[in-house]
Amino acid sequence: MLSSLFWKILNIVTTTIEWYVFRFILGKVSSLKEDKLTLNISFTMLILVTTTLNFMNVSPNIKLSTGVVIGFIFYIFNYEVSILKSIVVCLIYWMLLLSFDSISAGIVLTINSISNVNKILNNNIFRLELIIISKLLLLSLIPIFKIFRLQVDIKKRDFIYVCIPIIANILSIIVIFGYAFEEGRNSFIENIVIFIVSSLLLLSNISLIIVIHNIIRDSKLRLENSMIKEKIDMQYNYYLKLQDNQMRIRKLYHDMKNHMICIENIYGNSDVTKNYIDSINLEINSCEPVFETGNMILDIILSEKKSICDKNNIEFFADINFLKCNFIDMIDVCSIFSNILDNAIEACNKIDDENIGKYIRIRGTIVKEFFILKVENSKANKIITKNNKVITDKKDSFLHGIGINSIKNSIEKYNGEVVADYSEDKFIMNIYIPLQ
Structure with a gap:
């Protein structure tokens, strides 16, 4: 016992x-x-x-x-x-x-x-x-x-x-x-x-x-x-409004160029007239589209993100040929590019070291039967991964992870693939979408 x-x-x-x-x-x-x-x-x-x-x-x-x-x-x-x-x-x-x-x-x-x-x-x-x-x-x-x-x-x-x-x-x-x-x-x-x-x-x-x-x-x-879906719809409606405004600006730009020619012919070639017309033409030329990718919504997105980069001292370079990608819905164009660039801008803004240059480079081209997009940006924050997936480093991971999932969902609709690579000071995202 x-x-x-x-x-x-x-x-x-x-x-x-x-x-x-x-x-x-x-x-x-x-x-x-x-x-x-x-x-x-x-x-x-x-x-x-x-x-x-x-x-x-x-x-x-x-x-x-x-x-x-x-x-x-x-x-x-x-x-x-x-x-x-x-x-x-x-x-x-x-x-x-x-x-x-x-x-x-x-x-x-x-x-x-x-x-x-x-x-x-x-x-x-x-x-x-x-x-x-x-x-x-x-x-x-x-x-x-x-x-x-x-x-x-x-x-x-x-x-x-x-x-x-x-x-x-x-x-x-x-x-x-x-x-x-x-x-x-x-x-x-x-x-x-x-x-x-x-x-x-x-x-x-x-x-x-x-x-x-x-x-x-x-x-x-x-x-x-x-x-x-709610976030994508908001982005899409936002860029639709920007597109409408851009169309009006381009029409006004075309009309103003003609008006300047008429004014110059009417008032002759005096120095005062010429300087005045040149100053107006300079303002008009500043309204010319900065990017010509073959997709107006994409042009607007790139222009808007470039202006944000300019305000934050981020070097921005974009070279995209989107002519053969008309099969991609506009709502997915908004989702993919706006979220990718937002993430890249956010990563650059986290850099406190002045010795690290802030830059974003986005290139898109057609290789054989694929549209290949490469986005590279500088960074200083640590990349967090889980189950071989990059996740947000913000406290509210659910809400702030929506942008990443939105990119992935849009690309998967077209049988595309996302491959992320990174080092201590840069992050690279490669996207492969087969042409239809």
């Missing part, structure tokens, strides 16, 4: 494992607040409160309710998380914890051919087997959550239909445990049935977590696509 001291030490160890795994999962699904001292103190308090309840032989249901509440408080207090997400994550964890206890009890009953379920509640070798199996299953969550991350918030519309099945699973496990440990139930066959039902519940819980993950991911994708 194992000593009472052994079981007390084991109680503390198992409680620490349970809360350590909980803390590990929270660190994977949410961002930690800066105060690590507070985290460690509150983590110690979790262990002390739970251990005290165990020593006091409090009802399992009360311990479960208390664990959920103090776990929720610990989560909210130490991590940057919404209330809805914290509730869902806590419920999922306790659902898994109960599932592991249930399946472990079934395993112990089966491998030891125990007919009386209450035997595993006593301080004996069977209970030790139960604890070891249960905690090993719990520790298996650590490598799983090293891969699986849930760095999104739970929306109000998702909360109800996510929480209801989780709560239903928790209550089902509690009912099964209550049924299993009810006095007079000593049948081995019944214990086998309980083991099978517990196993099915565990599989159900795993499936539920996968479904929840997919629901949240799909919800995020829908929101992201909606925002991408």
Whole structure:
């Protein structure tokens, strides 16, 4: 018979494992607040409160309710998380914890051919087997959550239909445990049935977590696509207005050139007249299009971005032949070029070192059956990559990553490909679009 001291030490160890795994999962699904001292103190308090309840032989249901509440408080207090997400994550964890206890009890009953379920509640070798199996299953969550991350918030519309099945699973496990440990139930066959039902519940819980993950991911994708479309529409409408204004300016430019010729013929070639007409012609010539790519919208985009570069002391060079790219919708032209150049301008503006020249060079040409676009810009900021993809270095990665996804979505519509390359002081984006 194992000593009472052994079981007390084991109680503390198992409680620490349970809360350590909980803390590990929270660190994977949410961002930690800066105060690590507070985290460690509150983590110690979790262990002390739970251990005290165990020593006091409090009802399992009360311990479960208390664990959920103090776990929720610990989560909210130490991590940057919404209330809805914290509730869902806590419920999922306790659902898994109960599932592991249930399946472990079934395993112990089966491998030891125990007919009386209450035997595993006593301080004996069977209970030790139960604890070891249960905690090993719990520790298996650590490598799983090293891969699986849930760095999104739970929306109000998702909360109800996510929480209801989780709560239903928790209550089902509690009912099964209550049924299993009810006095007079000593049948081995019944214990086998309980083991099978517990196993099915565990599989159900795993499936539920996968479904929840997919629901949240799909919800995020829908929101992201909606925002991408909204941003592209705004860009497109903006450049349509600029195109209309540009057409009026070009018409006025053509008319004014003719008016100047008439005025010069009427008033002769006096120096005063000539100087006046030359000054007006100089102003008119400044309205001539700076770029001639073969696409008026693209010309306007390049002109606008050049003016921004001029104001920010960024050297801007563009040479693009877009004549054979009429199959690309104007809305996608706006999305691709405006977002690429906005990102390049932003990277240049982050350069504080005067020894690093600010420049943007964009070249587009036809090579065989492809339109090839190369955009190169200087930079000083560190490039962040994840899963071989360049991501934004801004805090709100979701909103500010929309421009990158917008470029990618527009290019993929035409079976194109984006290849990014970078060094310490420059970033290069190559785009390949097959001609149709």
